[in-house]
Amino acid sequence: MRQVLALHCMLASGAAWRGVQAALPGAELTCPDLPGHGRAPDWDSGPFMDQALALAMAVAPEGAFDLIGHSYGGCVALRLLADFPDRVRSLTVIEPVMFAAAAADLRAAQRDDMVGFRTALQAGDRDAAARAFTADWGDGGGWDAMAERQRVYIRDRIHLIAASGPGIADDAHGVLDRLPTDGGPVSVVVQDNPPAIVAGIAAGLRARMPQATVTYLGRDHMIPITDASGLAAHLNAIWKDVDPTP
Structure with a gap:
């Protein structure tokens, strides 16, 4: 095997x-x-x-x-x-x-694309941060199409996206x-x-x-x-x- x-x-x-x-x-x-x-x-x-x-x-x-x-x-x-x-x-x-x-230009554009996510996360608005993040890095269905159980799982962990940032x-x-x-x-x-x-x-x-x-x-x-x-x-x-x- x-x-x-x-x-x-x-x-x-x-x-x-x-x-x-x-x-x-x-x-x-x-x-x-x-x-x-x-x-x-x-x-x-x-x-x-x-x-x-x-x-x-x-x-x-x-x-x-x-x-x-x-x-x-x-x-x-x-x-x-x-x-x-x-x-x-x-x-x-x-x-x-x-x-x-x-x-470098692509990295700069990516940072600009993530402004909404970062702003929402810093403001403590986990739903808005999760919505912004999954719009770019989800399955195309969007935040509103997810089951509530999935939204809760993501909302509770959305701060980990920022934690992973320095390494990537x-x-x-x-x-x-x-x-x-x-x-x-x-x-x-x-x-x-x-x-x-x-x-x-x-x-x-x-x-x-x-x-x-x-x-x-x-x-x-x-x-x-x-x-x-x-x-x-x-x-x-x-x-x-x-x-x-x-």
């Missing part, structure tokens, strides 16, 4: 991978909850990515494994690859929000300069017709890792949920030439 570590996006949980797991009968996915999500411990107020990486490595399969990460989980996956390159057989990141990888906007952990330029396959998956910042991040990662490829899949940011079968087929295509033994 192929051993896989799968890291979810912010405001979700390890359960976000259920559809992908169901479509991958030949793989065993380990899907930890990141800090403050699901059943994981609350954020400890230290560097968010440090705690996220520690939680992931505490349950990671022994030896080498295939690694997948979505959105912020993709950023933690990039950090894991930089810190523990010998543990990663292959890496697939789905729309990783590693803003620091994009060109400023690359506080120096990940980008430490990414390997060889080794196992690296796949960057983005939606069809991605937003400029998403395309810019993919281009920045591709420039830093010559072994990386960029694949277009799905219609929105939440690809592991909205196109689980398509993502599973893509993963199988990557893994067919990767020895699954630890």
Whole structure:
């Protein structure tokens, strides 16, 4: 059985991978909850990515494994690859929000786009902050289309978006300069017709890792949920030439 570590996006949980797991009968996915999500411990107020990486490595399969990460989980996956390159057989990141990888003009535009979110969060208006955030980084359905239980889950955790900021906007952990330029396959998956910042991040990662490829899949940011079968087929295509033994 192929051993896989799968890291979810912010405001979700390890359960976000259920559809992908169901479509991958030949793989065993380990899907930890990141800090403050699901059943994981609350954020400890230290560097968010440090705690996220520690939680992931505490349950990671022994030896080498295939690694997948979505959105912020993709950023933690990039950090894991930089810190523990010998543990990663292959890496697939789905729309990783590693803003620091994009060109300066795209980063500036992204900061401007997030003004409404930051203003609402600073004012303590969690609903407005969640509405602003999910408009750009949701499944396209919007805040009002969500079930109340989902809105409560997101509202209660919306402050964690700001907590994750230094690691992705400023690359506080120096990940980008430490990414390997060889080794196992690296796949960057983005939606069809991605937003400029998403395309810019993919281009920045591709420039830093010559072994990386960029694949277009799905219609929105939440690809592991909205196109689980398509993502599973893509993963199988990557893994067919990767020895699954630890």
